[in-house]
Amino acid sequence: MTEQNGYHNKSNGDAKNDYLFDPDLLQSLFQDYSLKETKLCKNIFNEKYLLRPLRSSDYDHGYIDLLRQLTECGTITYEGFQQRFKQMKQCLDTYFILIIEDLNANRQIVGTATLICEKKFIRQLAIRGRIEDVVIDDRCRGQQLGKVLIDLLTQFARDQCQCYKISLECKDQLVGFYQQFGYKHEDKQNYLCQRFQDSVKHPGEKKQ
Numbered sequence: 001m002t003e004q005n006g007y008h009n010k011s012n013g014d015a016k017n018d019y020l021f022d023p024d025l026l027q028s029l030f031q032d033y034s035l036k037e038t039k040l041c042k043n044i045f046n047e048k049y050l051l052r053p054l055r056s057s058d059y060d061h062g063y064i065d066l067l068r069q070l071t072e073c074g075t076i077t078y079e080g081f082q083q084r085f086k087q088m089k090q091c092l093d094t095y096f097i098l099i100i101e102d103l104n105a106n107r108q109i110v111g112t113a114t115l116i117c118e119k120k121f122i123r124q125l126a127i128r129g130r131i132e133d134v135v136i137d138d139r140c141r142g143q144q145l146g147k148v149l150i151d152l153l154t155q156f157a158r159d160q161c162q163c164y165k166i167s168l169e170c171k172d173q174l175v176g177f178y179q180q181f182g183y184k185h186e187d188k189q190n191y192l193c194q195r196f197q198d199s200v201k202h203p204g205e206k207k208q
């Protein structure tokens, strides 16, 4: 990883295996992207924000609190977080969680988006991508941080993971936001959902 690319961990020299996935996978992608979107990338380049994969230490940098701006998270202990992180990491080439860290605010995490790559038998052993859990901190809106995350993850899914399609679910008011990245309602297709619980399930909790 090189300093100029602006997405990697510049100073603390943490071991690479602390990351959910190899940060080097982002390198060429980020280079291409910054050529296309220089203005947008300025925020990232000028030492304000850092874009990188999730790390196991991010429990202490507000990752869960950021997710609370999207939906319920319940009580998540440090151990619970580490266990889930490990489970995700063990699923090779499946979980890609990107985060944006604010370098000037105690390295708090202010943005995140997840790509999940599902392995399939159909379409000649295809890979299908899903974009999930996209959140930008309320205090950092309007800086196009969401745009960077979705653009990069979408390209990553297409070029790096060879996904044959990527889908996402979102609230009505966000449809326009995602359409700008090429996401469309598919003709004669519907999204159906069945919920088994209204609120958060706590690990080990039995159904009454």
Ligand code: 16G
Binding pocket: 070, 071, 072, 131, 132, 133, 134, 135, 168, 169, 170, 171
């Ligand atoms: C949104 C999210 C989805 C998340 C869900 C949580 C995006 C693109 N979509 O649909 O990933 O899991 O909200 O809501 O970020 P829930 O807790 O009601 O399922």
